[in-house]
């Protein structure tokens with residue numbers, strides 16, 4: 001059996017097979033001394049963190065480590081996929097530690113949306129999910145919006161202690177940390193410190209000026225997100241890049257909306273009413289009569305109804321029906337990673353379809 005090689009930066013076991021997974025180093029790096037993983041290499045030489053993903057068990061280990069350490073936890077979620085990017089187990093590990101909750105990608109929400117309303121919504125949703133954050137922020141890591149405020153809060157709440165940044169893959173954690181590094185260090189050199197055997201948490205350490213550190217944990221893959229069911233080109237279509245322009249459909253009973261071929265909403269009963277769709281501007285929405293919907297899907301998936309493109313149709317799991325009767329005055333029907341549809345007035349009966357494995361849920365309206 002070959003000997004295990006450990007990264008001197010973060011303590012992870014080095015592997016040379018999968019670039020996306022933790023511990024990756026190109027084979028040529030093994031000839032260098034000391035050996036560091038690609039993630040630590042990039043931080044050291046380019047002041048840049050790169051996201052890598054973990055298995056669920058590895059992530060539990062990391063959470064356990066954070067649970068035992070003393071410091072501030074900064075949890076990042078994607079505001080476009082709040083529930084899908086939540087990390088449900090975290091609150092059990094943080095104990096009495098302070099948590100700052102950061103909703104990233106706020107640039108995607110329509111400009112008319114009041115940020116105070118969204119942060120209030122986030123606080124309530126967090127409480128319902130078992131987490132009591134000390135404070136809640138909205139940022140755009142891409143655009144730099146809100147970063148200074150979060151940095152000031154981090155400094156205030158960490159009280160001279162370490163900071164642990166956690167989030168699932170694709171929430172923009174790397175973009176966020178890279179912003180912080182740039183804001184905080186200017187051109188200064190960021191180096192990872194040496195790993196002490198036995199203490200590894202597979203986290204990389206970004207030194208703060210008072211001797212404490214900010215730790216970047218690898219992201220966990222969230223298996224319920226639509227992103228895992230489509231190929232890269234289609235992912236580009238369903239991932240919004242700019243401010244979302246909501247599309248309003250006045251639906252009669254027994255009408256159906258198709259979101260490409262990836263999801264479907266049947267309006268069964270409740271009188272004529274508006275449905276407001278918050279999804280990528282590039283995603284094609286098709287309205288039809290419910291009685292024709294099955295046949296249309298069968299005949300036109302991959303053509304009229306795409307994504308998925310024709311060549312990827314076979315890989316898409318079958319659509320599964322979720323029945324809901326809406327009870328709140330304003331409810332979002334959420335398709336994890338694809339967006340949501342807001343329905344006004346209680347009483348509607350709808351059936352939401354998504355590929356088997358993709359999360360579908362109701363929530364009190366975000367906007």
Ligand code: GDP
Pocket residue numbers: 050051104105106107108139140141142143167168169170171172173174175176219240241242
């Ligand atoms: P990580 O996997 O959590 O480290 O996420 P990345 O930093 O690699 O970002 C994942 C994707 O989200 C990339 O396509 C980013 O361009 C995008 N992203 C990151 N921050 C923002 C943001 O503030 N707004 C928008 N619209 N996209 C963002």
